[in-house]
Amino acid sequence: MELIAEISDIDIGLMRSNLPDQVHIRKAARAIILNESNQIALLYVSENNYHKLPGGGVETNETWSEALLREVKEEVGAKIEMISNLGFIIEHRGQHRLIQQSYCFLARAVEISHTPTFTKEEQANGFQLKWMDYEQAVSLIKHDKPKDYVGRFIQKRDFLFLQEVKMYCKDM
Template sequence: MELIKEIYEKDIGYDGKNSENIYKLRKASRAIILNDLGEIALLYVSKNKYHKLPGGGIEADESIDIALNREVMEEVGTDIRVLGEVGVIIEYRDKFQQLQISYCYYTKAVGETSKPAFTDEEIDNGFLLKWVPLDKAIDILKNDMPDNYVGKFIRNRDLVFLNKTIEILNNIS
């Protein structure tokens, strides 16, 4: 999978430095999910005023694809078929001494869609599922103003994934 970007604190408006360069690794899977109407799933984190792509952490005993399917079922309530790779983004979250690697795929929703099964933390953060056209999703994220550290990384990361997806889909057509 292609590495499409590395995101540092300077990219989100922070000057912090992890002088020890010690990071705890977190791997995550993300999905751009297309439905039959050509819309994609987008999660709104109302507590911190930003949107994000469905996905999350890969547990120790999981492969990327198993984690991807689990996260999508939990957050969107649908099964998916992977259509292709978008790419990898590495985030250096110095404040938490965390190195996050996100693997993103573009997918198609298949079968019936059920209600998301948000975790207590996601409920507390005010997660809401939306379906919007891909170009509108980009506009939404461009206009988001996350009020927290993690949200700023997520906004930056997911905008790159969305723009890369448009590039990929335009090359297919």
């Protein structure tokens, strides 16, 4: 899988901060998911005013694809079929002493069986599932005004992922 970008504090408008010697590394899988109308699934995080792609952390003894299938079932209520690997982005979150490796896939929802089952934290953050066309998804993420540090990273990361799939979505 190809590296798309590395993002650090300076890339989200903050002063450069060096990561300390001891950092936590988090691996995550996420997807640009298309439904039968070629709309993209986005999650709106109302508490912090930004949109994000479905996905999340890879748990111990879990593969990338297992993590993604689990997260999509929880956050979108869907089963998916992978179309392609888009690449990965490394985030250097200095304030959280965290390096996050996010792998992104393009997928198609083959079965949307139920409503999302958000965690208590996701519910507290006001997660809402939305389906929209590619241009609307790009515009929303581009113009979001995240209220928190993590949201600024997510906005930058997911905008870059959407740019990677632009050619595929162009014909929709």
